[in-house]
Amino acid sequence: MEDDAAAAAAAVSKVLADDDLLAEILLRVGFPTTLVRAAAVCKRWLHHASHKAFLRRFRKLNPPRILGFYTQVFQGDPRFVPMLPQPPELAAAVQIVKGYSFGTPNDGHSLVRHQVLVQDCRNGSVSTALRSTRDHAMVEEWLGFSVGMHSPLCPEKAMAIDPPLSPHHHRGPGCFLILSREEKDGGLSYFFVLLENPMNWDITSATNFTAHVFMLKDGAWCMLASATTQIVHWRGDIRAVLVDNRIYIMATYIEITVLDLTTSSFSTVKLPQGVGCSMLSQADDASSVYLIGVKEHQLGIWLHKGGSLSIVDTICLREMCANLMMSDCRVKDVLTFPLWIVHVGDNAEFVILQMGRFVFYLDTRCRTLRTLYENPEDGPYQVDFSSRPFMMIWPPTFPALKCDPTRFAVWPLNTLYYSDLIDVL
Incomplete structure (x- = not known):
C-alpha cells in the first residue's frame, strides 16, 4: 500500500513539474476562488495563475458566474436574491454579498x-x-x-x-x-x-x-x-x-x-415595427449592440451592426411558461399578465422577465426558463421592478507570498490545495 501511494505521489509530482501540464490543470479548476487557493501553493504556481495570457484563457473557459441579483420595487430598498443552486466553492462569496x-x-x-x-x-x-x-x-x-x-x-x-x-x-x-x-x-x-x-x-x-x-x-x-x-x-x-x-x-x-x-x-x-417592451444589451464587438423586444409572448433578439438591425433569434415564451406551470404549481395563470423585460445580460445571454408577481430568468442560449423571485401573494402587484445581476469579480486578487523557501518547492503540496486539484488530475 505504501509503495502504491508513493508511486501515485511521484506520478502526480512529475505531472505538476511540467509547466505546460500545470497550466492546463489550473485552467480547469473551474472557479476563481479555487484558482486563488491554488496560486498560494508556491511562487511558481502564482506566476502561472496570474499571467495575463493564462487569465484570458481561464475566463474564456470559465466565465464569471452570476452570484445573484439585486432586486428592487418602487420605494423599496435593494434586496439581494442569490442565484440558486450555487456550487460550494462560491457559497462563501454569496453569503458575503447577501450580508x-x-x-x-x-x-x-x-x-x-x-x-x-x-x-x-x-x-x-x-x-x-x-x-x-x-x-x-x-x-x-x-x-x-x-x-x-x-x-x-x-x-x-x-x-x-x-x-x-x-x-x-x-x-x-x-x-x-x-x-x-x-x-x-x-x-x-x-x-x-x-x-x-x-x-x-x-x-x-x-x-x-x-x-x-x-x-x-x-x-x-x-x-x-x-x-x-x-x-x-x-x-x-x-x-x-x-x-x-x-x-x-x-x-x-x-x-x-x-x-x-x-x-x-x-x-x-x-426600432422594428410592432416591437413593444424592449431593452438593449452590450455586445463583445465594440461596433454592435443587441436589441431584445417582446410582442405578446414572443421574444425577439436583433443585432445592430453596420447601421442596420437584423433578427438573430426568436423565442416563444408561451410554450416555456406552459411547461414551467406544469413543473411548478405556484406559477398559475401567469400568461394572463402582461410581460415586462426587467433586465438583459451582456451579449443577450439571459433575460429577466416579470409576469404578475413572478420574476423569471430566461437563458437564451439553453432556452430554459426558471422562477427567480416571487412577490408575496398577499402583497401589492408591482410593475415598477428592477433587477441587476451581480457577477463574481474578475480578475481575481492573488495573495502576496511571504519569502519562505519551502513555498518554492513543487512537492509536497499543502493537502488543502492538493484536494482541490486531485479531481482535475
Whole structure:
C-alpha cells in the first residue's frame, strides 16, 4: 500500500513539474476562488495563475458566474436574491454579498426619508444613488442625493461621491444614468449621464433633449461630452447601455438614440415595427449592440451592426411558461399578465422577465426558463421592478507570498490545495 501511494505521489509530482501540464490543470479548476487557493501553493504556481495570457484563457473557459441579483420595487430598498443552486466553492462569496449593507443613513428624523437606488452593477461593483427627501406640508421636499460606489466582496473600497448637477437641478437631478465600462485591464470606468428635457424650463423647446456625460477620474466627475437633439414620444423609463464610445439610449418607443462620445453628436436607429417592451444589451464587438423586444409572448433578439438591425433569434415564451406551470404549481395563470423585460445580460445571454408577481430568468442560449423571485401573494402587484445581476469579480486578487523557501518547492503540496486539484488530475 505504501509503495502504491508513493508511486501515485511521484506520478502526480512529475505531472505538476511540467509547466505546460500545470497550466492546463489550473485552467480547469473551474472557479476563481479555487484558482486563488491554488496560486498560494508556491511562487511558481502564482506566476502561472496570474499571467495575463493564462487569465484570458481561464475566463474564456470559465466565465464569471452570476452570484445573484439585486432586486428592487418602487420605494423599496435593494434586496439581494442569490442565484440558486450555487456550487460550494462560491457559497462563501454569496453569503458575503447577501450580508452586505449599502449603509442607508438614519438621522432619527421621522419626516426625512432616504432611499438607495441601484443604478449599475458590473464585475463585482455596484453603483448606487442615495436619494434624500422630506415630507413638508404634504409636499415632498428634495434634500439632495449622492452617488455611491460599492464592492460587496471588498467592502473597504466603498466610497460616496457628489454627483455633477447643472444649475437647473437644484430641485432634483431629473433623469440621470450611471453607466460603467470594463476596460482591457479588467478595471472599470464610470460615467454619469445627466439627461435634460428643457420643457421643464422653456415651453418653446418642449422636444429638446440634452445629454451631459461625465467620467469619473480620481474621485471627481469630469465633463466628457455634451450634445442636444430633439425627442418626441418620450418613454417613461429611459434605459441605456454603453458600448465602446457610444451610448445607446432607449428614450422613445420608436427609435434608439445614439450619442457618440467622440464627436458629441446624436444619431438614431429605427426600432422594428410592432416591437413593444424592449431593452438593449452590450455586445463583445465594440461596433454592435443587441436589441431584445417582446410582442405578446414572443421574444425577439436583433443585432445592430453596420447601421442596420437584423433578427438573430426568436423565442416563444408561451410554450416555456406552459411547461414551467406544469413543473411548478405556484406559477398559475401567469400568461394572463402582461410581460415586462426587467433586465438583459451582456451579449443577450439571459433575460429577466416579470409576469404578475413572478420574476423569471430566461437563458437564451439553453432556452430554459426558471422562477427567480416571487412577490408575496398577499402583497401589492408591482410593475415598477428592477433587477441587476451581480457577477463574481474578475480578475481575481492573488495573495502576496511571504519569502519562505519551502513555498518554492513543487512537492509536497499543502493537502488543502492538493484536494482541490486531485479531481482535475
